[in-house]
Amino acid sequence: MVTHKLLQVVCLSIVIAASGSFWTSASAEDENDYYRIVSIATPESQSESRDPNWKPSDDGIALEVSGIAVLSPSRVAVAIRKGEVWLLDDVDRVTGEGETANSVSYHRFANALHEPLGLLQQDESLITVQRTEMTRMRDTNGDEVADVYETVASGWGVSGHYHEYAYGPKADGDGNLWMTLNIGMGLKGEQLTKIIPDAPFGYLQAAWRGWGMKLDADGNLSPVCAGMRSPSGLGANAEGDMFYTDQQGNWVATNSLNHMRPGAFFHHAESLASMNLPESTIHGVEEIPNGVAFPEAVKRFPQMQPPAVWFPYKKAGQSATDIMLEKSDGGFGPFAGQLFVGEFTQAAINRVFLEKVNGEYQGACFPFRRGFASAVLRMAQAEDGSVYVGLTNRGWSSLGTSPYGLQRLMWTGKTPFEIQQMRSKPDGFELVFTRPVDIKSAGDVRSYQMSSHTYLYQSSYGSDEVLGRELTIEEAIVSEDGLRVRLKVDGLRELFVHELNAHGIRDAAGNSLLHRKAFYTLNRIPR
CATH class of the missing domain: 2.120.10.30 (TolB, C-terminal domain)
Structure with a gap:
């Protein structure tokens, strides 16, 4: 097809x-x-x-x-x-x-x-x-x-x-x-x-x-x-x-x-x-x-x-x-x-x-x-x-x-440790997890990497990622129940894809994420 x-x-x-x-x-x-x-x-x-x-x-x-x-x-x-x-x-x-x-x-x-x-x-x-x-x-x-x-x-x-x-x-x-x-x-x-x-x-x-x-x-x-x-x-x-x-x-x-x-x-x-x-x-x-x-x-x-x-x-x-x-x-x-x-x-x-x-x-x-x-x-x-x-x-x-x-x-009935949701905020993103996180790893900004890019609109086939930029995560705030992390990110751009790699996150038992990457299409920044 x-x-x-x-x-x-x-x-x-x-x-x-x-x-x-x-x-x-x-x-x-x-x-x-x-x-x-x-x-x-x-x-x-x-x-x-x-x-x-x-x-x-x-x-x-x-x-x-x-x-x-x-x-x-x-x-x-x-x-x-x-x-x-x-x-x-x-x-x-x-x-x-x-x-x-x-x-x-x-x-x-x-x-x-x-x-x-x-x-x-x-x-x-x-x-x-x-x-x-x-x-x-x-x-x-x-x-x-x-x-x-x-x-x-x-x-x-x-x-x-x-x-x-x-x-x-x-x-x-x-x-x-x-x-x-x-x-x-x-x-x-x-x-x-x-x-x-x-x-x-x-x-x-x-x-x-x-x-x-x-x-x-x-x-x-x-x-x-x-x-x-x-x-x-x-x-x-x-x-x-x-x-x-x-x-x-x-x-x-x-x-x-x-x-x-x-x-x-x-x-x-x-x-x-x-x-x-x-x-x-x-x-x-x-x-x-x-x-x-x-x-x-x-x-x-x-x-x-x-x-x-x-x-x-x-x-x-x-x-x-x-x-x-x-x-x-x-x-x-x-x-x-x-x-x-x-x-x-x-x-x-x-x-x-x-x-x-x-x-x-x-x-x-x-x-x-x-x-x-x-x-x-x-x-x-x-x-x-x-x-x-x-x-x-x-x-x-x-x-x-x-x-x-x-x-x-x-x-199978077993719940994987995953980023369940990724929500946009005026100054970054909120991550919601399927299991409580380890507070130390989740609160460390070094546990995350983020970048953004967009594409060309063109008549030729597809597009490479263009106008890429590494982003600075200034703060990671963990909720009391351990199910949410608020990332404050400098340099958000509308109509850009924001790529997250949560490589350092662990759950309360020390397990890493089943999948550590997410891609958020930020068409509009909440006001």
Whole structure:
């Protein structure tokens, strides 16, 4: 689902080896003490699938998971890239190593779909976004096979370019369904007959490419916001607001998490090809700055909104994917209400803490769990708090031992020593920990290092970190309960990423942090 330069593919292992600083304070084995990964086997024969109507290929099911919906404690539905939806029963029985395909039964619910890239349960139906439409699938005769395929929404432009993916849907807090549309890259030949004529700035794109779309309760599909490159992940936070992730490339400095709302523009300038269409929510863009530092670009480009969170490239992943809200209320550890973001290249999951400052979202990203068998593309949480993780490295290479699969991530019940939250303050940051800290180490400013940087906004591929600066931590004040540390920091800068390394922190028992790094995107300093 993700495409990048061939050079990056060739150098993948070198890049990962050279960029391990985000993970250096914890190994996959350490993480396994707290969050265990369990593989769900895929059947290789008709008898193993328990589906009498299935005639598999010689290689069994290619479980390139592109969508997941948890239907009950024991049943999960998965969409796969080749255009099918499967029902998996007894998945809750897979709790440890050594499980076989016979532990889970597979039943094909739907087929003949065109590259479904999401899955959502609504009432008694399943909804997916195919390349050209949002589709509702229903079983009306009780045989657990879809016999009605209903077009719920359509109308966006498709030129035939391979990169014109369509993702979703996900529901917001009001029940609206959201989807995102990939930009087309380097259109040519017959594809050019499908582009918007006389588009602004001469951009060559089909209608609404690079936009986020919303389907309301009345069935109206409308464009909401723009500037997306490869927005393969979307999801709502605890307040019901919708976010999407984007991936580094032209116009996109590094991976990012963005708050979707009407009239917002984010990164990719070619999405402005649709700006003059009647339903556009973005108007009046006269200049697109190119090759300037991001804070300067925001000043010169008033329609452009900064990401809520930047994921520094290589340090915090290389291809952000799905967004999942942790809403188990304690079934998945001490991170309730936070967002988890899939990572394609590094076969991992990162964690995000968000807060609102002056009415806008910003926050910090943290490492969480690596070591999955392939690229993490989709995630869905079960009622018991465990998380089903859909894998496929189709389109680009990733770490891991398999090209695709389905795994389950389970909390062991042990609480890791982590920075649970990182909050901005007028003179620095407040760190909240999952366990009480050792007062001596936490109160020593030498236990911390902090720096800040930003990026270039430019049409070329990605951006290095620019305008970097080491910051001075003047004071570290520990709360009486040992769960909070207030860092007073000299030199805070708005629209800069502030990188923290809490290398010297220990808990009350003398243990170091499982993950010592955090990256806070400081768009606004509280006043």
